[in-house]
Amino acid sequence: MSSETTTAAPGASGKDNQHLAPKSDIEISQAAKMRPIVEVARDKLGIPAEYVQPYGHYKAKISLDYVASLDAKPDGKLILVTAISPTPAGEGKTTTTVGLGDALNYIGKKAAICLREPSLGPCFGVKGGAAGGGYAQVVPMEDINLHFTGDFHAIGVAHNLLSALVDNHIYWGNALGLDGRRIAWRRVVDMNDRSLRSIVSSLGGVANGFPREDGFDITVASEVMAIFCLASNFADLQRRLGDIIVGQTREKKNIRASELKAAGSMAALLKDAIAPNLVQTLENNPAFIHGGPFANIAHGCNSAIATKSALKLADYVVTEAGFGADLGAEKFFDIKCRKAGLKPDVTVIVATIRALKMHGGVAKDDLKAENVEALEKGFANLKRHIANVRKFGVPVIVSVNRFSSDTEAEIEALKKLTAGEGVECVLADHWGSGGPGAAELAQTVVKTIETQPSNFKPLYADDLPLVEKVRTIAKELYGAADISFDASVKTRFAELEKEGFGHLPVCIAKTQYSFSTDPNAKGAPSGFTIPVRELRLSAGAEFVVVICGDIMTMPGLPKVPAANNIEVDANGRISGLF
């Protein structure tokens, strides 16, 4: 049952940490003094009120017309926050993104952050939302974690409209000749509901259609979500929706959503959602939170539209990518930046001494004890991530989230190790102190951007064959000896090349806990093989998903779900959600 809790809460972090701050996340969040979002938009980003579509007083969407009017403005600087391979100790990538954004504002810069929207389903499963933590949070946290501005609902219903159109087409005569065994388009629901993973649908006789195998994924796993996050504008969104391949005929001819005349309706459902959402941090600084694709079968970054909007509106934009740098940063660079024409200026790799000690072999219960040796051993994980990011031509900074259990000797050792790699290592305590706690990190980021020009380039060229793209990532970033696959995967590689999809980037779905496909291989394993199990074409999102391991696209609920403890009091205040 280990798969039950994986990949469910992108962006969640810092929750079971013994940090320096004494208050709980929810206490801090509920004590926040929010400013009306129209004022934040006006005072921090210069957006006139008529281009701010409010959703209540503290959430808004920014008009894409307004953003388009800024086209001639130069872009701000783009800062990616990524992390070492995640461990149960927690790293704090989202809190660093929020804290760095606040810190840049604190030292006088015009900065905004870009985050993914959290998935609703997992809120009711393993306890936890995803809006930062401590004094580095985005607010209003309950709203962000529940329906927010309705984007995920819009994405879910657009997805399910296409599903209904597929079966409706078959029902009314199947003029396109879809093979019921080769339907690739499942259904979605924004809920952790394992009983819908595998179903037989259209039972009950003639009026209900032709029975077939089907299933549901969680909404964040929808290809519509990935499309939403990669589309450069509304027209591009509509084009990509039409390009979705819903299945094949008996002769294995691909059938696209456009052939079902679905794209216009799906786009109509996404018309409002596609505009980026603006909220604020606890320190009233602007935060774009928009889109939230899975980081395994998709690329795990907030929308390109939000990032590009923020770059027009702020001088510094801090964003994050899912999982560790091997998956998250790689996809950010090779998929999002490549396709959206973004040029990241600096990368911050987040680590904690606790997590590095786990990579060095320490069990979770023993993390409080000083252990410089384990730290030095676990540093191998960070070291490889540093080297990997440099392969994209982007300068690197290491940010270490402070914990009360960190000892001076451990801190000293880590600084020495990073210095040995020629990388600045900054201690940060935005969790306990907000923006001021990350001021040194902000200064280092600004200095690095000013002194170390980025020479960003993707890891591989578009025209490299798909199989070689996978091999390049596996060998150059993961440290694998090679990749392996059976004859059916080999055939599929060839089919995709022949069908004209060879130029697409690859999106590797594997465990986030190790460079290898063995989640228990901590540190920096090498010499292993990456077995490619399956290829899935996301023709609308424009990448090929390469499945290397068990990937869960519909989480389940635990025995005692968080839902059991959520209550709303007479004043409408929610408890138990975080």
Add this chain to the structure above:
Amino acid sequence: MSSETTTAAPGASGKDNQHLAPKSDIEISQAAKMRPIVEVARDKLGIPAEYVQPYGHYKAKISLDYVASLDAKPDGKLILVTAISPTPAGEGKTTTTVGLGDALNYIGKKAAICLREPSLGPCFGVKGGAAGGGYAQVVPMEDINLHFTGDFHAIGVAHNLLSALVDNHIYWGNALGLDGRRIAWRRVVDMNDRSLRSIVSSLGGVANGFPREDGFDITVASEVMAIFCLASNFADLQRRLGDIIVGQTREKKNIRASELKAAGSMAALLKDAIAPNLVQTLENNPAFIHGGPFANIAHGCNSAIATKSALKLADYVVTEAGFGADLGAEKFFDIKCRKAGLKPDVTVIVATIRALKMHGGVAKDDLKAENVEALEKGFANLKRHIANVRKFGVPVIVSVNRFSSDTEAEIEALKKLTAGEGVECVLADHWGSGGPGAAELAQTVVKTIETQPSNFKPLYADDLPLVEKVRTIAKELYGAADISFDASVKTRFAELEKEGFGHLPVCIAKTQYSFSTDPNAKGAPSGFTIPVRELRLSAGAEFVVVICGDIMTMPGLPKVPAANNIEVDANGRISGLF
């Protein structure tokens, strides 16, 4: 396949009519000059801006705290708009509700309207939204028909959370002993998707649970929707959610949502949705649009909270009920008014000469020809609805929507017939002329309220046995000779009485096209029997659904769905939706 298109679009009307106005609904709607909703709330209802939660500039939710602060204020007058038994000719109930609201404002009264939210799914099926028509519309029409303020998405996800908790409970050991064959709680999706009507879920082995039969309804058919619309406040909502019966044990013991600890989480998901939505008519008058339960397996009225809020804020409140008066008005009176403590002051029954001619036996294609005889024959339908409404002690007015094909002789005949019943019959042309077109109707409504006191009382007492409640409605309102049912239904009546549900009102689900259960029996049939097929307990909504015929809780899409023609242009303007 006749069932495919029934019950799908509550409130839709007036679309294929040859009315007096020359422009299309969408042309009129897109030319509307909307006022910021904050101004409408302030100027028309006196609501301070801080209690208006905006959703964009033209939609808002009104704070329940503010409404509660008005508790000591006397209620305005409550006007129900209902109709004759619907026909393909169209009656125009929603347009009359909108037009009468505008007309009351036009003659100087402080008036608001209350409507149901339209269901999203059907927008993509048989062409048509549901926001009035002609010059009697609510705006922004595209938003209202698509996601609006997200209420239906919230209701859907609250429903599906409970579904997931049911299967999760079974998965983790089934401590409550739920019998997988006796799960009464299905799943929902806001889409016309026939292939989900009947499924087998939890396939795929141990990790995915215990396979069982299941299925999806459209979101508006959810009991959560009915609860949402009948709850008197947030605490009552939470209590009712806990009272939902999700299934039974092998020993037929009812298991409630509260036993799964689901009510708090479901309520948290509905926390924002429960506040009523405010939009405006084309004439910038206030329109509450909130909740939208099916009118067959539920009671088919907008939320009690919206109606009660409007009554505190306006002197006249115009609302509508689903289908004809036999189903819609009866449920409005016997379920909504009984439970919410509402006292309707007057009822407007909407008819058209075209529709009455259809009840008199004229085919749709022949409606343009004058036919006084058929009109006189079809009047029997209107006559029975008039008599029925009077049984609830509420004064009646007949409003006739003008069509260009209506002749002087037909109008004359109808006025004479209604006069014979002692009822005022007013011609209205809000469709072609907006509020001024219904000024006479508004004057008649005001005069009737001032001169004819309402003596509202439900049709039957709470303590009448369930079977007698059904018999009373069938005989007194439908004109049936009796009801019939087999031994299993008889047993179920007895079980429900024994389990303590005998005091609940009944909610009859039958065809809306006839007083009988034969949709082809137009006019005012009598002597027939109403066969009761099945009883379903909605323990949270607090009524017993009495199924008398084929009831579709998940519509399908037609061969050429409206979705095929929906497009969004480069300026974000939607076409093909209406």
